[in-house]
Amino acid sequence: MPELLALCRAGFEPECVQELEQTLAEREGSGYSRTERDSGFVRLTWQGPDSAGQLDADQLIFTRLLWPIVQEMKNLDPKDRAKPMLEWLEATGLKLGDLRVECADSQAGESLRALCRGFESAMLGLLRSRKIIDKHAKYGLIVFFVSTDHALLGFDKVDLIKNQARGGIVRLRFPSEAPSRSTLKLEEAFQVLLTEGERERWLQPGMSAVDLGACPGGWTYQFVRRSMRVVAVDNGQMAPSLMDSGLVEHIRADGFAFRPKKPADWLVCDMVEQPIRVAALVGDWLGAGLCQRSMFNLKLPMKKRYAEVQLCIETLRERAGGDLLVRAKQLYHDREEITVLATRPLRQT
Numbered sequence: 001m002p003e004l005l006a007l008c009r010a011g012f013e014p015e016c017v018q019e020l021e022q023t024l025a026e027r028e029g030s031g032y033s034r035t036e037r038d039s040g041f042v043r044l045t046w047q048g049p050d051s052a053g054q055l056d057a058d059q060l061i062f063t064r065l066l067w068p069i070v071q072e073m074k075n076l077d078p079k080d081r082a083k084p085m086l087e088w089l090e091a092t093g094l095k096l097g098d099l100r101v102e103c104a105d106s107q108a109g110e111s112l113r114a115l116c117r118g119f120e121s122a123m124l125g126l127l128r129s130r131k132i133i134d135k136h137a138k139y140g141l142i143v144f145f146v147s148t149d150h151a152l153l154g155f156d157k158v159d160l161i162k163n164q165a166r167g168g169i170v171r172l173r174f175p176s177e178a179p180s181r182s183t184l185k186l187e188e189a190f191q192v193l194l195t196e197g198e199r200e201r202w203l204q205p206g207m208s209a210v211d212l213g214a215c216p217g218g219w220t221y222q223f224v225r226r227s228m229r230v231v232a233v234d235n236g237q238m239a240p241s242l243m244d245s246g247l248v249e250h251i252r253a254d255g256f257a258f259r260p261k262k263p264a265d266w267l268v269c270d271m272v273e274q275p276i277r278v279a280a281l282v283g284d285w286l287g288a289g290l291c292q293r294s295m296f297n298l299k300l301p302m303k304k305r306y307a308e309v310q311l312c313i314e315t316l317r318e319r320a321g322g323d324l325l326v327r328a329k330q331l332y333h334d335r336e337e338i339t340v341l342a343t344r345p346l347r348q349t
Ligand SMILES: C[S@@+](CC[C@H](N)C(=O)[O-])C[C@H]1O[C@@H](n2cnc3c(N)ncnc32)[C@H](O)[C@@H]1O
Pocket: 179, 180, 182, 183, 212, 213, 214, 215, 216, 217, 218, 219, 220, 233, 234, 235, 236, 253, 254, 255, 256, 270, 271, 272, 273
């Protein structure tokens, strides 16, 4: 039976499995998963129509990247890990457009990172010298090291291998003038949950945002640096550098009670609050036309995290009413939380 490998945040393997199995079931497929807690990856064996297994990581909340596993290699010789892989590849006669060597974003994965880097350049050289690399090939090879002597080989489309961030993790540099590291969460959300065109259209100078739970201002900073106006709602202290920009109005109020005098382009919310309350609040703003779109965090400190996420998205949709486009992801900079984009569909925006 075909098998998929999915990468996720370490500790969120159960949510990753639940979402994969539910998505398969919706497509009349079924599957069972093998995973270890805190491993940062999940193996999913599945059956059903071909379309059931064509899962797209972009559509999944808890999966960062996924691809089909085609071969498992155990007991690799540390002196020559490449040999059995080359023999297997030559026996299949397959040509490859590219190579990517990956490991999990976990404690075990951390100790494999140097091995991955070294192996990738050495293996690429070997594949080239044996003419297995062919620039016209549509698929590339992914070698995933589970441990120093255990690898899973997979295939994916060359353009995905070339363009996807390693491990599905978008690396961002912390801007020194930002007042808090959580600025990276919103920056990553803009990178991952919006297309390039949406970023251009929806984040223009002169547009407006309301930031609930804004202090000290890491999220507000993302709008200010784009010359957008922000109403920052929080009883705390905003960074003086943001207030000096002349673009920020700080209102000391309860984020659940505050309503703007006129509709905003964006509502963002990073309040550490019950996720269901936040989802209902954002739904109410969208339902009342108080914002065009929203990016917000759902904190997930509870046990049944996947069920909670589903309930929150249902509540968001119910409260907002009408057509609503929802994208959600557990981002690299999200810890026990996920980030959600909710917007009216493109034709209305
Ligand atoms: C995680 S911090 C926000 C960090 C901020 N996004 C940044 O990038 O700097 C959460 C903030 O939510 C605020 N907060 C929590 N509950 C709130 C409420 N009901 N109304 C307004 N602010 C609230 C807290 O005062 C705190 O400053």
